[in-house]
Amino acid sequence: MLTPLFPVQTILFQFLFLLIAIAIEGYVLHWKLNLGRKNSIQYATSINLISTIVGWLIFFFIEGQLSPSLRAQMISYIFFDRFFNAPVSSFSSFIFSAGIAMFFAAFLIKYISLDILQFLLQNPTTNTNNPPQNQSRKNRLSKFRIYGSANQEISKATVVLLANAFSHSAMLALLIVRSL
Amino acid sequence: MTHLFEWLRKLLTPPKAFSWQTLILLSLFSCILSFFATDTVQNILATFGWIFLIWGVAWGTSEKPFYINDVCLSPWITGALVCVFIFGGWSDGRPSLSLIWWPSVSGVIATIPEFIEKGLKIRIPPLASRQKIIVLWTSHFLVSCWIQFYFVVQTWLNQYPSLLIDNVTPSAFVVKVGSQPPRSPRGALILNLMEPQLLTQLDNQPWSYIERWLLNQQQQIEDTRKLVQKELPQAEEDLWWRFDSKILSSQSGYNLQLLAFWQGPRSKEEVYVIEKLCQINQVDLEAENPASDPSTSIVGTFKCSPAGSIRWVNSNKSDLTP
Numbered sequence: 001m002l003t004p005l006f007p008v009q010t011i012l013f014q015f016l017f018l019l020i021a022i023a024i025e026g027y028v029l030h031w032k033l034n035l036g037r038k039n040s041i042q043y044a045t046s047i048n049l050i051s052t053i054v055g056w057l058i059f060f061f062i063e064g065q066l067s068p069s070l071r072a073q074m075i076s077y078i079f080f081d082r083f084f085n086a087p088v089s090s091f092s093s094f095i096f097s098a099g100i101a102m103f104f105a106a107f108l109i110k111y112i113s114l115d116i117l118q119f120l121l122q123n124p125t126t127n128t129n130n131p132p133q134n135q136s137r138k139n140r141l142s143k144f145r146i147y148g149s150a151n152q153e154i155s156k157a158t159v160v161l162l163a164n165a166f167s168h169s170a171m172l173a174l175l176i177v178r179s180l
Numbered sequence: 181m182t183h184l185f186e187w188l189r190k191l192l193t194p195p196k197a198f199s200w201q202t203l204i205l206l207s208l209f210s211c212i213l214s215f216f217a218t219d220t221v222q223n224i225l226a227t228f229g230w231i232f233l234i235w236g237v238a239w240g241t242s243e244k245p246f247y248i249n250d251v252c253l254s255p256w257i258t259g260a261l262v263c264v265f266i267f268g269g270w271s272d273g274r275p276s277l278s279l280i281w282w283p284s285v286s287g288v289i290a291t292i293p294e295f296i297e298k299g300l301k302i303r304i305p306p307l308a309s310r311q312k313i314i315v316l317w318t319s320h321f322l323v324s325c326w327i328q329f330y331f332v333v334q335t336w337l338n339q340y341p342s343l344l345i346d347n348v349t350p351s352a353f354v355v356k357v358g359s360q361p362p363r364s365p366r367g368a369l370i371l372n373l374m375e376p377q378l379l380t381q382l383d384n385q386p387w388s389y390i391e392r393w394l395l396n397q398q399q400q401i402e403d404t405r406k407l408v409q410k411e412l413p414q415a416e417e418d419l420w421w422r423f424d425s426k427i428l429s430s431q432s433g434y435n436l437q438l439l440a441f442w443q444g445p446r447s448k449e450e451v452y453v454i455e456k457l458c459q460i461n462q463v464d465l466e467a468e469n470p471a472s473d474p475s476t477s478i479v480g481t482f483k484c485s486p487a488g489s490i491r492w493v494n495s496n497k498s499d500l501t502p
Contacts, residue, residue, distance in 0.1 A: 004344070005333055005354045011326050013352070042311050049318035056325035063332060068416055075336055076445030079343060081350040084445050121310055178352075 005079075014052065017174070021048050021167035025110075028163035033156065044163075046117055051109040055102070107164040111157055200243065203236030230265045237261055238289070252290070259286030280327045287320030339416040340445070342366045345490065347447045366412075367421050367440030368487040371456040373408045374401075374438065375484045378458070383482040387462060390480040394427060394434065394460075401425045401438070420444030433461040433480060442490075450492045458484040 026044035030037050076084045083091040193201060210229035214222045241254030262285050267278035291313045294305040305313060333354060337343065342365035348356050382390060393400060405423055422441040427434055436458040443451055465477045
């Protein structure tokens, strides 16, 4: 018996969010880390796809572990956009904390994937690669970047956090526009 | 018709000994042989047939690739065959593993050439193609996740069949596609199934027995309901159905009102209720059969109308008069 409910909106929204996030994060990576336009877009694509996949895997795992009443609440939210038999305030605070948890989880996954990717693709941050063309940029942005390998790691984390913040804000803005 | 045969024959004749056409012919050969074999040998021959077919199709489609708009489709065909081989067919009703894994397997197959260099040796792919491999694998796995989500929703609907009655328009995640035959919620099903049970208990019984039964009405109906629910396949949504019954007197006997409240996931704040009305009427048999025993001449008849459609009520209102 084929179910007549198709997750069309899920797929479309996720595709749209991925495109926007990849564009924004690619731009931020290129701007702050000077990775070259094509490279930074490719990095952004990979880390966003990886974090989305990890998110799905966590969702499938949690869905299997839920108690019937919690699963019913989740089904109610997914099918009808509301919770049932419950005070509204407790669940909106739940959604708020879930949003914050997702933001930080996404940041962590993206940072780790960026590290692994750079190792696999053997492309160190171009600070050490292209000194001549970045002289003026370095002087301007030196308060963001302190030379030395240890502090380059710090700046990469900040950049990923910034990129993540921008893309999630764009997604939040889209969600707010949608619910208007 | 002969054109088709000619084209097939031209396609399948091997130009040299070791080519993909030989593999496909070998797999056909193994399949035909497996028809004549028994258990283990049949399995082995069928497996070999599949392996040859997959290998042949993979080789053939890589030599003559299918393209639609610059997107290469041949790994998808090979991937489909591999999935059917490993996971069984595309049956719906249960989560179809082969459909879920199909995009991922196709993605992996598409990147296999990067891992093999001339002379059929395995290598770590060069730097230039690694990025492409990662993007390919992750995007195809994401499509697999989407398909898996569809099957998760289907599993939910198996446990909560009454949700299809409701309005899914406000959902941000799913959409109802196509028109379906009108379904009745599980509560209506249970109420309707209680009718034959109650019929055997109450129809054509002496009136005194019916009056005694009605004194204990709540408990009797509860027991009947439990019996009916045990017969039906288990569904998680039974936790949110609440059943109730009311007796109201009418001029020729009693009206029994069976109610089913749905308090689970729903699209509105209010609760919906399904009610089923049954009449227990007093019939005096003495008029037709004067010789019968007076104490058993007054019997009751039991008649029900089918369960009504859903009605939304405010959940605070506990008194529901029809």
